[in-house]
C-alpha cells in the first residue's frame with residue numbers, strides 16, 4: 001500500500017505514545033482522519049506550537065513555555081515551602097488539588113539501584129542549591145510510597161537534615177500507590193495531615 | 198498557568214482520541230515533550246501531511262491518499278470477489294491476514310434501528326452499483342457477529358439475491374466478537390471456511 005505510507009508512519013508514531021498500542025493507534029488514526037477539521041488539523045497545529053515552545057523550567061523542572069516557569073517567577077508562591085515531586089505529572093496532580101501554595105521541585109524520577117539512577121541523574125544537586133537561595137524553611141517530600149520513592153525521600157532527608165523542616169505526605173497515600181492516580185480529595189487530606197520526618 | 202495554554206490545549210485534544218482519557222492524555226503529552234525531536238516533531242509533521250493527503254476512496258470507502266485507492270485501481274485485485282466490511286479498521290485487519298486477494302467495500306457502519314442508521318447512511322447504494330460495473334461474482338459479508346452486523350448482512354443478502362454468490366465469514370468469528378480484535382489466524386480460518394448464505 002505505497003500511497004498510504006504517511007498513514008502507516010502516523011500509526012507507528014501514535015503507537016509509541018504511552019497507553020496506546022498498535023491497535024488503539026490504528027483506531028486513533030482512523031478517528032483523526034474522520035475528524036479532519038475538528039481534531040486532526042488542530043492537533044497538528046498544537047503539536048507544532050508545543051514543539052516550538054515547551055521547555056523544562058531551569059529552576060524546578062516543571063514544564064512550561066518559558067525558561068523559568070510561572071510558579072517559580074510568582075512572588076506569591078515564595079512561601080518558603082518547597083514540595084518535592086518525582087515527575088511533572090505529580091506536580092500537575094498537586095496543582096489540580098489546589099491545596100499547596102508554595103513552589104515545587106521536580107526530581108525527574110526517583111533513585112533506583114536497579115536502573116542505576118543516582119542523585120546526579122536526578123535534579124537533586126539543584127534542590128540543595130535552592131534551599132538557601134530561596135529561603136526555604138520547609139521541604140515537603142511528596143514522593144510515591146514505593147521502595148524507590150521512600151529511598152529517595154530518605155536520601156534527600158539525610159542531605160537536608162538540620163537545614164529545614166522536613167515533612168512528607170502521609171494520610172491517604174496508599175502503600176505502593178502513585179501520586180498521579182490519586183483524586184484531589186486524597187491529595188488534600190494527605191497534605192493537611194503531613195507529618196514531620 | 199497562562200503560559201501553558203498550548204500544553205493544556207494539547208492535552209484536551211489528545212483526550213478526545215479513542216482509548217485516551219484525561220489522565221493518559223497528560224502522560225502522553227509529557228512523553229511527547231520529553232521526546233521532542235524523536236516523537237513530537239515527527240508526529241506534528243506526519244499529522245500535517247496526513248491532514249493534507251488522507252481521503253476516503255470514492256469507490257470503496259477505504260482510506261488512502263488518492264481519490265481511488267490502491268486496491269480499487271489494482272487489476273490484480275479484480276478477482277470478481279468483493280469483501281464487505283463495516284469499517285476501514287476491519288479492512289486493515291483483513292489485509293494484515295493476507296488471505297483475501299479481491300476488493301473491498303467499506304460500509305461505514307452497520308444498519309441500526311436504535312441509532313436511525315438506514316441503508317442511505319451507509320455505503321450500500323454504491324455497493325449495489327459495483328456488482329455489475331466490476332463484474333462481481335461473489336460478495337463475502339465480513340461483518341461482525343453482532344445483532345446490527347447480522348441485520349446488515351441480511352439486508353444486503355436480500356438486495357443481492359440471485360445476482361451473485363453470497364458468503365459470509367463463518368468459522369472462528371466469535372458471537373458478539375468484532376472483526377478488528379481477531380488475530381490473523383482466526384481471520385484466515387474464517388475466510389477459508391466461509392459458507393454460502
Ligand SMILES: [Zn+2]
Pocket residue numbers: 057058059060061062068069070071072073
Ligand atoms: Zn519552575
Ligand SMILES: [Zn+2]
Pocket residue numbers: 254255256257258259265266267268269270
Ligand atoms: Zn477503493
